[in-house]
Amino acid sequence: MVIEIAKPRPLWQILFSTHHTDVALLYLITSIVFFMLGGALALTIRTELLTPGTTMIGDADLFNRIFTVHGTTMLFLWILPFISGVGNYLIPILVKYKDMAYPRLNAVAYWMAVPGAALIWLGWSDTSWMAYPPYSTMRAAGPAADMWIFGLKILGLSSILGAINFIVTILKCKHPDLPMMKTSLLVWAILVTSMMTLAALPTFTAALIMLYTDRLGVSGFFDPARGGDPIAYQHLFWFTFHPEVYIFLLPAVGMAYELIPKFSRKPIFSYGSGVIAFLVLSIIGFASWAHHMLATGLTFTEKTVFMVGTLAAVPMSAMHVFNWMATMWGGRIKFAAPMKFVIGGIMLFFTSGAGGVVNTTLPLDFITHDTYWVVGHFHMMLMGTVSFIFMGFLYYMFPLITGRMYSERLANVHFWFAFIGTAVVFTAMHIVGLYGMPRRIWDYVPDPTIIALNQIASIGAYLIGIGMIAFLIVLIRDSIKGKPADMRDPFGIGEIYYDYRRREPHH
Amino acid sequence: MGSHVIYEWIYVGAVVSLLIWVGAEAWYGEKLLHEVPKDHITIKVTGQQWFWTFEHPDGKREVGTLHLQAGKVYKFEITGKDVIHAFNIPHFAIMIDAVPGRVNTIWVKIPEDAVGEYLIQCREYCGLLHYNMRANLIVEA
Amino acid sequence: MRNLSILVAAVAVLTMFSTVGMVYAQEEVVDRSALAWGLFYKMMTAAFIVGAIVQGILVYIIFKFKEKKVKARAEVSR
Numbered sequence: 001m002v003i004e005i006a007k008p009r010p011l012w013q014i015l016f017s018t019h020h021t022d023v024a025l026l027y028l029i030t031s032i033v034f035f036m037l038g039g040a041l042a043l044t045i046r047t048e049l050l051t052p053g054t055t056m057i058g059d060a061d062l063f064n065r066i067f068t069v070h071g072t073t074m075l076f077l078w079i080l081p082f083i084s085g086v087g088n089y090l091i092p093i094l095v096k097y098k099d100m101a102y103p104r105l106n107a108v109a110y111w112m113a114v115p116g117a118a119l120i121w122l123g124w125s126d127t128s129w130m131a132y133p134p135y136s137t138m139r140a141a142g143p144a145a146d147m148w149i150f151g152l153k154i155l156g157l158s159s160i161l162g163a164i165n166f167i168v169t170i171l172k173c174k175h176p177d178l179p180m181m182k183t184s185l186l187v188w189a190i191l192v193t194s195m196m197t198l199a200a201l202p203t204f205t206a207a208l209i210m211l212y213t214d215r216l217g218v219s220g221f222f223d224p225a226r227g228g229d230p231i232a233y234q235h236l237f238w239f240t241f242h243p244e245v246y247i248f249l250l251p252a253v254g255m256a257y258e259l260i261p262k263f264s265r266k267p268i269f270s271y272g273s274g275v276i277a278f279l280v281l282s283i284i285g286f287a288s289w290a291h292h293m294l295a296t297g298l299t300f301t302e303k304t305v306f307m308v309g310t311l312a313a314v315p316m317s318a319m320h321v322f323n324w325m326a327t328m329w330g331g332r333i334k335f336a337a338p339m340k341f342v343i344g345g346i347m348l349f350f351t352s353g354a355g356g357v358v359n360t361t362l363p364l365d366f367i368t369h370d371t372y373w374v375v376g377h378f379h380m381m382l383m384g385t386v387s388f389i390f391m392g393f394l395y396y397m398f399p400l401i402t403g404r405m406y407s408e409r410l411a412n413v414h415f416w417f418a419f420i421g422t423a424v425v426f427t428a429m430h431i432v433g434l435y436g437m438p439r440r441i442w443d444y445v446p447d448p449t450i451i452a453l454n455q456i457a458s459i460g461a462y463l464i465g466i467g468m469i470a471f472l473i474v475l476i477r478d479s480i481k482g483k484p485a486d487m488r489d490p491f492g493i494g495e496i497y498y499d500y501r502r503r504e505p506h507h
Numbered sequence: 508m509g510s511h512v513i514y515e516w517i518y519v520g521a522v523v524s525l526l527i528w529v530g531a532e533a534w535y536g537e538k539l540l541h542e543v544p545k546d547h548i549t550i551k552v553t554g555q556q557w558f559w560t561f562e563h564p565d566g567k568r569e570v571g572t573l574h575l576q577a578g579k580v581y582k583f584e585i586t587g588k589d590v591i592h593a594f595n596i597p598h599f600a601i602m603i604d605a606v607p608g609r610v611n612t613i614w615v616k617i618p619e620d621a622v623g624e625y626l627i628q629c630r631e632y633c634g635l636l637h638y639n640m641r642a643n644l645i646v647e648a
Numbered sequence: 649m650r651n652l653s654i655l656v657a658a659v660a661v662l663t664m665f666s667t668v669g670m671v672y673a674q675e676e677v678v679d680r681s682a683l684a685w686g687l688f689y690k691m692m693t694a695a696f697i698v699g700a701i702v703q704g705i706l707v708y709i710i711f712k713f714k715e716k717k718v719k720a721r722a723e724v725s726r
Contacts (some may be wrong), residue, residue, distance in 0.1 A: 060635050128632045134607055135590040139556070139634055215533070224608020230591055231606060264713070270512050295593060296604045297611035298649040300541050304534055311526045318522045321702070328709045332718040336712075343710065350702050359531030361691055363540055363684045366602040370593055370630040400524035432618055436597025438630040445626065525698070526655040529691065536687050544677045580677060600681040636689045 018103035020088045023110050025401065027085030028394070030110075031477065034077035034117065035387075041070035046425075046461035049454045052446040062103055063442040064126040065144070070128035072148070074382065076155050076250070077117050082390050083251045084109070084162050087190045089397065092167060093498050094184045096175035101168040109161040116154035123147030128440060133222035139213040148210050156205050163194035163201075168196075170189065185274050189254025192282045193247045199286070200247070204240035207233055221309050231296050238289035246285040246313075248382065250278060252389040253320050256342050259389075260324050262495040263339035264331030269323050277323075279453055281316040288313060294365040303362055310360040317353055317363030321346060336491050337411035341392025342421045354378055373433025374425040383464075384422050391418070391471065398497050399490035404482035410474045417467030425460030428453045524558045547580040553606035554585070554592035559627060559635035572643045577622050582614040595633035596644055604631055622648050 014022050044066055048057045057063045088106065092099055100106045125148035126138040136145055170191045174180070211233065213219040220226025222233045261268050268274065287309035294303055325344055333339065355377040359368055368374060391414075398406045432453040436442055444450055489497055548574070551562040561569045575581060585594045585607035594613075595602045599621075603613045629640035711717075 060638055064635070064637075126634075132591055132632075135632070135634055139590055215634045229608060231609070270515055273515055274513065295602055296606060300537065303537065307533060308530060314526055315519050315522050319515065319519060322518050325705060325709060326511070326515070328713060331713050331714055333710070333713050334715045343706070347703060347706060350699060354699055357529060358688070358691045358695055361529055361687060362537035363533065363600075363680075363687055364691070366600040366680070367597075367684050367688060369602055370595075374571050434644060436595070436626070438628060438629070438637075440632040445641075468583075497613070520657060525694070527657075529694070532687060534682055534691065539678045539683060542682055597691070598681065600684040615680050618679060 002485065012027045013184060014074055016107075018099075018107045020092050020100045020103065020106065023100075023103075023106050024085045024088035026110055027081045027113075028401070029087060030077050030113065030117070030220050031081035031085055032394075034073050034081070036468065036472065037121075038070050038078055039423050039465070041066050041073070045070065046458040048442065049444070050458045051455075052444055052451060054443075057442070060442040061126060064128070064440070065124040067440060068125050068128050068148075069120060072120050072125075072152070075129065075244075076152065077113075077120070079248050079382065079386060079390070080155070080159060081113060083190075083193070083248075086251070086255070086390075086397070087162075087166055089400070090498065091169055091187060091190055092173075094169055094187050095173060096178055097169060097173040101173050102165050105161055106165050109158045109165065112154050112158035112161070116151045116158065119147040119151030119154070121270045123151065130237060131211065132237075133211060133214060133230050134224075137211060137222055140217070146212070149208050149215070150188055153205065153208050156201050156208070156464050159197055160201055163197040166190050166194040167198070167329035181271070181275070185255075185257035185268070185278075186251070186254035187269065188275055188278050189250045189257070192278045193250045196243050196247050196250075196282050196285065200240045200243040203236050207236035207240075210236075210346055223429040231293070234293050234296060235290065238292045239286075242289035242292065245287045246281055246380075248386050250281070252345070252386045253278075255389050255393040256320075256324060256345065259342050259392065261325050262493055263336065263342075263491070264328045264333045265493060265495065266327055269326035269329075273319055274323055277316040277319040281313060284309065284313045284316065291360050294362065295369045307360050311357070314357060317349075321350065334491065334493050336395075336493075337406070337408060337415060338392040338396040338491075340412070340415045341388045341395070344415065345385045345388035345392065348388065348422060350356065352380035352384060353425075355380065368433060370439055371433035372429045372439055375439045376433060378431030379429070380422070384426065388418070388422075396491075397498075398478070399485035399487065402479040402482065403485060403487065404478055405485040405490060406474050406478045406482055410470050410478075414467045414470040414474065417463050417470065421460045421463030421465075421467060423460070424463065425457045428457035428460060432457065511556060525581045543582055543612070544580050546614070547582040547614060549582045549584060550575075551604065552583050552585040552594055553588055554594060554633075554640075555588035556590065556634055557640040558631070559594070559629075559640070559642040560643075572645060573627065574645050574647060575617055577617050577646050577648055578619040580586065580614060580616045582612055585611045588639050590630045590633050592640065595628050595630040596625060597628070598625045602630060617646055622645050 014025065017023070044056065045063070048055050048063060050056075057066065088100065121143040123146075125131075125140065125144040127140045127145050127148060131140075131148065133147070166195055170183075170187055210219065210221040214222055214228075220228045222228045222230045224230065257268060257392070276448060288306055290298060290302060290306040291310045294306070298306075324342075334344075355373075358364060359374070359377060395411055398404070432450055433439075435447070435450055435453070437450055437454075444454065486492075487497065489495065491497075516561035518618065546564050550565055553560040553562075558571055559573075559575045563569075571645060583594065583603075585599070585603055585605045587607040587608060589607065591607070592605040596615075599615050599617070601613055601615055603611045605611070623646055625644040625646065627644050628636060
């Protein structure tokens with residue numbers, strides 16, 4: 001759906017629409033708004049850590065609330081809605097169907113995310129996004145923690161509804177003349193992640209109910225005094241959220257597969273191995289959850305099993321990287337903003353992947369677990385890879401959404417600031433973690449090395465911040481007065497673009 | 508293009524070999540650290556919001572400071588009183604959670620030349636003063 | 649190329665067997681921190697070597713196959 005800001009449609013027409021492009025637009029705008037808000041919180045955190053002692057935030061309580069909301073926002077209100085937004089826009093186009101399979105359910109899934117987001121942002125919980133009991137059940141202040149639990153519950157249900165819709169759309173509504181093995185790999189990515197969502201999320205949903213009844217005091221699932229076990233929650237939690245890592249990652253991988261062949265002007269090196277890697281990872285992804293819990297006192301056997309499970313997932317990601325590089329090899333690559341972000345994402349993907357392998361080697365856990373090393377590692381993945389490819393893909397979809405072209409020069413500014421900033425901040429975090437700085441702390445030991453590394457990290461964060469301002473300017477200014485795009489081939493790469501003629505909602 | 512796919516499988520083979528090596532190294536290291544040596548002194552460690560309590564085998568208790576002797580092997584029995592903490596001495600690579608209702612153990616041989624003062628800290632988020640849940644480790648000759 | 653990967657696999661398997669043997673032979677009390685950091689440096693060496701290769705190839709691709717360097721040819725489209 002092209003939004004003509006010059007001749008706007010009434011707002012209510014978009015808000016109450018069930019057309020896939022309208023729902024997608026709502027998802028995308030919501031996710032970008034929360035990306036910016038979460039980013040603002042991240043900058044607040046980095047400013048506080050600029051010097052030891054109080055820098056900006058007066059007390060630890062507020063700091064704890066800020067990093068909790070930052071984490072929850074970035075994962076559930078930026079990455080997941082963005083995936084839903086892109087999926088809603090493109091899946092019906094890529095499988096050649098008029099809409100999603102269940103348009104009303106689609107709108108319902110979006111509108112469930114809104115109260116979920118409101119509960120998280122109005123509550124300001126201090127549980128951390130993992131909400132480990134007994135802290136979250138016995139000590140965390142209500143009603144913030146209760147609101148967090150309900151917010152996540154609603155967002156979880158919304159994800160499940162979205163996943164069902166994607167699976168049915170892809171498997172049942174695909175055009176009969178389009179075999180599954182001829183669809184885009186983005187379709188495969190969304191299909192696989194939707195199935196993983198259905199398999200993984202119910203566990204966390206159950207854990208949230210148990211957490212809530214524990215908070216009410218009517219049960220003691222996680223309370224050792226009443227025969228429960230706090231570690232049980234961690235198993236339930238990570239059984240959902242390790243696969244969830246791949247749910248965040250695989251759509252980005254799918255988007256990279258969508259962009260790289262087009263901007264390299266070459267077909268994908270090996271479509272089959274991409275599909276195999278998706279499918280195998282969707283199963284192996286469930287075999288490594290307890291590597292997040294190696295310090296909780298697992299037995300030697302358990303640790304070994306989960307280390308093997310973790311390492312087993314690595315070749316699949318390596319296959320994707322090989323596939324991308326082999327696709328680019330011998331091509332004629334056009335470095336427009338989408339391609340820049342994808343290549344930047346691949347570079348940082350290797351860094352975070354190698355960091356992950358180093359992380360999982362068991363004795364290193366004593367050094368890295370729960371330090372800034374881990375923070376650097378997963379941010380390198382979620383910001384450096386997932387968000388980078390998402391932002392690149394947003395640039396690619398920009399003409400489709402707005403009918404206009406973004407400013408390549410500003411996008412370039414955005415890319416370089418974001419790329420250098422990301423590399424600096426998260427590398428510095430890796431190193432400061434090796435010096436033993438724990439995560440989630442408001443104040444740190446005033447050791448000169450630790451102070452210096454924190455300041456380097458903060459400078460990196462400000463660079464990202466500058467890049468994001470450029471991003472916002474591009475998004476707002478160019479969707480209002482960017483120059484009209486050539487809708488058949490907006491990037492001048494001689495490749496077919498998406499079908500943009502879905503102007504009239506049919507409901 | 509089809510014949511070139513063989514390179515991908517060779518590459519995957521190389522990656523898998525590398526990972527097997529990584530796994531073997533890690534397993535070997537962990538195995539070495541797993542078995543507690545026979546002659547050890549047991550220290551009971553309790554974490555609670557927001558300080559550490561240590562109990563020596565002779566019943567002597569210390570709060571916020573731990574005195575150990577260089578050259579001896581210590582086994583820590585760690586538990587939490589209220590919420591989950593993590594007992595961490597960065598200098599000696601000691602790190603394990605202090606979980607209410609469970610006792611986790613970890614051991615270390617303090618080297619002969621390690622006399623000095625070291626930081627003990629909490630590494631699992633445990634609430635308001637988590638950032639300041641520190642203690643002193645004093646290694647005596 | 650293929651021989652190389654077989655060689656690497658063989659070395660990996662041999663390392664595994666030898667480590668299993670060493671584990672059951674050891675008696676001395678190990679220095680925990682030295683072991684962990686030793687492993688860390690070993691892993692980082694491997695990671696940086698592999699990283700240099702992968703990132704090197706990627707940078708090579710970026711410079712070698714950029715639009716300006718490659719002559720226009722028949723557009724390939726799927």
